[in-house]
Amino acid sequence: SRSFAHRLNGLPAPATIEMARRARALKAEGRAVISLALGEPDFATPPAVVEAAHQAALNGQTKYPPVDGTPALKAAIARKFARENGLDYTPEQIMVSNGGKQVIFNAFMATLNPGDEVVVPTPYWVSYPLIARMFGATPVFAPCAEEDGFRLRADVLAQALTPRTRWVVLNFPNNPTGAICPAEDLAEIAKVLRAYPDVWILSDEIYEHLVFEGGRSASIAAVAPDLKDRTITLNGVSKAYAMTGWRVGFAGGPADIIAAMRGVQGNATSGVCSIAQAAAAAALDGPPDLISTMVATYSRRRTAVVQALRAVPGLTCAMPEGAFYAYPGVAGCLGRTTAGGRRIDTDHDFATALLEEEFVATVPGSAFGQSPYLRLSCATSDDVLAEACTRMARFVSGLK
Ligand code: PLP
Numbered sequence: 001s002r003s004f005a006h007r008l009n010g011l012p013a014p015a016t017i018e019m020a021r022r023a024r025a026l027k028a029e030g031r032a033v034i035s036l037a038l039g040e041p042d043f044a045t046p047p048a049v050v051e052a053a054h055q056a057a058l059n060g061q062t063k064y065p066p067v068d069g070t071p072a073l074k075a076a077i078a079r080k081f082a083r084e085n086g087l088d089y090t091p092e093q094i095m096v097s098n099g100g101k102q103v104i105f106n107a108f109m110a111t112l113n114p115g116d117e118v119v120v121p122t123p124y125w126v127s128y129p130l131i132a133r134m135f136g137a138t139p140v141f142a143p144c145a146e147e148d149g150f151r152l153r154a155d156v157l158a159q160a161l162t163p164r165t166r167w168v169v170l171n172f173p174n175n176p177t178g179a180i181c182p183a184e185d186l187a188e189i190a191k192v193l194r195a196y197p198d199v200w201i202l203s204d205e206i207y208e209h210l211v212f213e214g215g216r217s218a219s220i221a222a223v224a225p226d227l228k229d230r231t232i233t234l235n236g237v238s239k240a241y242a243m244t245g246w247r248v249g250f251a252g253g254p255a256d257i258i259a260a261m262r263g264v265q266g267n268a269t270s271g272v273c274s275i276a277q278a279a280a281a282a283a284l285d286g287p288p289d290l291i292s293t294m295v296a297t298y299s300r301r302r303t304a305v306v307q308a309l310r311a312v313p314g315l316t317c318a319m320p321e322g323a324f325y326a327y328p329g330v331a332g333c334l335g336r337t338t339a340g341g342r343r344i345d346t347d348h349d350f351a352t353a354l355l356e357e358e359f360v361a362t363v364p365g366s367a368f369g370q371s372p373y374l375r376l377s378c379a380t381s382d383d384v385l386a387e388a389c390t391r392m393a394r395f396v397s398g399l400k
Pocket of ligand 1: 039098099100101102125171174175204206236237238244247248249
């Protein structure tokens with residue numbers, strides 16, 4: 001076989017892709033597959049946002065946009081950071097990218113050298129360790145335990161830091177657990193980070209609006225203003241405004257790293273689609289109606305799913321504080337055999353057998369660096385979720 005760049009050596013293929021491929025194949029065979037594998041809101045982009053894009057296209061906003069974002073969107077982002085996060089950023093401290101994902105890519109490419117370490121709390125969204133590895137860095141994990149509600153403990157973070165640490169990633173509300181990081185916890189985390197003045201902080205707040213029961217995940221740059229000069233605050237419109245396909249994410253941070261990230265992006269993709277930027281500005285400046293609808297809906301579904309799963313002997317399930325996933329534990333099912341004769345030794349075995357025997361697609365916790373769990377997306381209808389829980393209960397009660 002052909003060889004590719006060394007930087008791709010040893011990068012694992014995401015388990016999500018294999019699950020999705022098998023789910024599609026089963027569907028094609030006529031099976032009633034339920035997919036809870038995707039991390040994508042099941043809402044439509046608000047019509048006013050679509051209309052803003054339409055108008056932008058008609059009125060000539062169709063030329064190359066500036067690499068770091070249109071002035072109009074950057075101004076809307078500055079207002080958003082001030083209004084919602086208590087953070088003041090100048091235009092030189094803001095940059096727009098193709099999704100939050102490109103913010104991470106830009107930031108890591110601009111700063112990481114081989115041998116550097118990136119501290120990533122587990123379970124994690126898969127992209128942080130994968131992108132870090134692409135640049136020769138080593139991810140170092142800080143486990144967030146189920147018994148702590150998957151919140152990050154400052155003492156656990158402290159154990160992961162070394163003289164080689166270049167970045168600490170914070171992602172709250174968290175994908176996949178929904179755990180948040182309240183201001184008091186961030187203040188403790190900030191104390192740890194003060195002892196490492198050369199470490200950058202990536203605060204991925206893309207799920208910030210999706211929090212339940214009045215919970216609030218704060219921004220570290222606001223809680224600890226002395227750390228703002230080394231923090232990238234990442235956000236975007238994908239999750240809060242149901243705009244995953246528009247590919248607009250953004251970052252606030254010190255001007256020097258933002259300039260370096262602009263340099264990276266200028267050589268990769270240039271500026272983000274001008275029409276999508278106009279849509280994103282309309283979303284950020286628009287009314288929060290969709291957000292409150294989504295929060296009420298995700299909260300209701302989450303409670304129903306957690307209650308249904310907790311009723312199944314062999315499963316555990318922490319109550320997610322935000323985002324739109326549930327992360328049930330399957331430790332009580334390991335070492336057993338399914339009704340279809342499959343032995344379950346890992347969460348990957350569980351997810352595979354659940355798909356093959358009950359046609360429910362999930363993602364095993366191993367994909368997020370913490371086993372034995374499954375991630376279920378609640379971004380699908382109440383009825384479908386109820387049916388999925390019924391099938392999971394049947395699957396687990398059939399274990400021998
Ligand atoms: N951060 C987290 C934690 C995510 O789950 C995602 C998407 O799944 C992103 C960032 C990136 O989203 P996007 O690139 O659509 O802005």
